[in-house]
Amino acid sequence: MLLFEDREDAAKQLARRLKEEWLDKRYNAKDKQQQQQSNNNNNIIVLAIPRGGVVIGDVISKILDAKLDVIVSRKIGAPTNPELAIGAVMPDGSYFLNKDIVNMLNVPQSYVIEQANIQKKEIERGKRNK
Numbered sequence: 001m002l003l004f005e006d007r008e009d010a011a012k013q014l015a016r017r018l019k020e021e022w023l024d025k026r027y028n029a030k031d032k033q034q035q036q037q038s039n040n041n042n043n044i045i046v047l048a049i050p051r052g053g054v055v056i057g058d059v060i061s062k063i064l065d066a067k068l069d070v071i072v073s074r075k076i077g078a079p080t081n082p083e084l085a086i087g088a089v090m091p092d093g094s095y096f097l098n099k100d101i102v103n104m105l106n107v108p109q110s111y112v113i114e115q116a117n118i119q120k121k122e123i124e125r126g127k128r129n130k
Contacts, residue, residue: 007052011059019064047071072126074119079111087112089119091127 004010044066048057054070061068072091078084078101086107087097095116102112 007055008059011056012063014056015060015063018060045069049073072123074122076112076115076119078105079107080105087116089116089123091120091123093117093120 004013044064046057046061046064046066046068047070048054048068049071057068057070060066073088075085076087076089076095076097078086084101085098086101086105087095089095093116095112097112101107
């Protein structure tokens with residue numbers, strides 16, 4: 001049994017859940033319906049990553065009546081398995097690591113820095129080619 005028919009279905013289910021959770025926390029049950037009708041979500045921004053994430057982000061932003069922005073990043077793959085993401089690099093060179101995986105695999109900091117620099121250059125190359 002599949003949880004989702006496709007990415008769009010997954011996005012719709014997630015958006016509905018986010019909307020319910022957000023509204024439940026922000027408003028009490030008595031005036032929730034009134035707030036749903038008049039709520040302006042201009043302060044909410046849905047961030048999505050290219051490929052499948054943009055499809056999902058677009059659906060979620062529409063349901064939440066929120067803005068959509070795309071984050072360009074590149075994966076840092078594990079030393080012995082490049083498909084296993086141990087982190088991600090942003091265009092400015094900053095990176096975010098899954099410290100649990102990095103520690104479990106005992107990934108050296110020198111590897112992370114080297115890969116972050118390589119992936120940053122790939123981001124720059126991609127921007128020039130568009």
